[in-house]
Amino acid sequence: MNTQHENQTEPSEAAHPSATPFSNVPPEQSPVLLPPPQKQGGMPLFDALMLRHSTREYTSQPLSPQTLSNLLWAAFGVNRPGGERTAAYWRHVMVLDLYVVTADGVWIYDAPNHALAPVLKGDLRGQTGLQDFAASAPLDLVYVAHGERMTEIDPEERHLYASVDAGFIGQNVYLFCASEGLASVFRGSVDCSKLAAALQLQAQQFVTFAQTVGYAKK
Numbered sequence: 001m002n003t004q005h006e007n008q009t010e011p012s013e014a015a016h017p018s019a020t021p022f023s024n025v026p027p028e029q030s031p032v033l034l035p036p037p038q039k040q041g042g043m044p045l046f047d048a049l050m051l052r053h054s055t056r057e058y059t060s061q062p063l064s065p066q067t068l069s070n071l072l073w074a075a076f077g078v079n080r081p082g083g084e085r086t087a088a089y090w091r092h093v094m095v096l097d098l099y100v101v102t103a104d105g106v107w108i109y110d111a112p113n114h115a116l117a118p119v120l121k122g123d124l125r126g127q128t129g130l131q132d133f134a135a136s137a138p139l140d141l142v143y144v145a146h147g148e149r150m151t152e153i154d155p156e157e158r159h160l161y162a163s164v165d166a167g168f169i170g171q172n173v174y175l176f177c178a179s180e181g182l183a184s185v186f187r188g189s190v191d192c193s194k195l196a197a198a199l200q201l202q203a204q205q206f207v208t209f210a211q212t213v214g215y216a217k218k
């Protein structure tokens with residue numbers, strides 16, 4: 001385990017957050033611009049903390065474009081002029097891509113442009129988890145790590161740090177959902193290699209966790 005966090009050097013230019021290359025995105029498809037995120041308001045933090053919980057029964061009601069935009073910004077959007085994000089991340093290296101999986105297809109959240117970069121067409125929700133609700137809830141987020149951006153640490157540590165990055169985003173998602181009356185559950189119950197194949201990940205990329213978002217069945 002590397003315990004030298006305080007002594008780590010400043011990130012290189014290549015590791016700058018705004019330099020995220022989406023190597024999996026087919027060049028012929030155009031990105032979908034999200035509506036500008038609404039960054040004000042929401043519930044007081046302590047009220048949201050009181051309401052945060054996991055949900056495993058969802059309706060099929062989709063999220064509106066504005067709600068999806070706000071959710072993704074809260075999850076891992078850019079919150080400072082330098083391109084830094086709403087969640088802390090390992091060594092200032094942009095290790096995680098946030099895959100957005102809906103009934104219509106799969107996208108990667110392009111935070112600097114606040115857009116969705118198309119990856120795949122078709123409904124892959126059922127492949128994002130081993131629990132039935134993943135296939136019918138409107139949105140599954142999949143936190144995908146780029147192992148090739150973590151070459152200075154052991155493979156085991158890559159999984160550890162990428163998973164912590166995912167956990168911070170996951171808590172942002174939980175709190176956003178609590179504030180907005182949405183439901184969510186962070187999920188480790190995922191067949192990661194099968195999902196990696198379905199998402200056509202490259203050799204060094206790996207799935208850390210998934211997270212379902214939608215509206216709770218009453």
Ligand SMILES: Cc1cc2nc3c(=O)[nH]c(=O)nc-3n(C[C@H](O)[C@H](O)[C@H](O)COP(=O)(O)O)c2cc1C
Pocket residue numbers: 052053054055056131185186187188189190
């Ligand atoms: C690392 C991690 C993995 C989890 N994996 C799953 C999962 O695969 N399926 C699931 O239904 N819940 C999963 N959860 C949610 C927990 O079961 C849940 O947070 C816990 O039971 C506490 O309930 P609460 O979130 O409602 O407070 C996971 C949570 C974490 C932090």
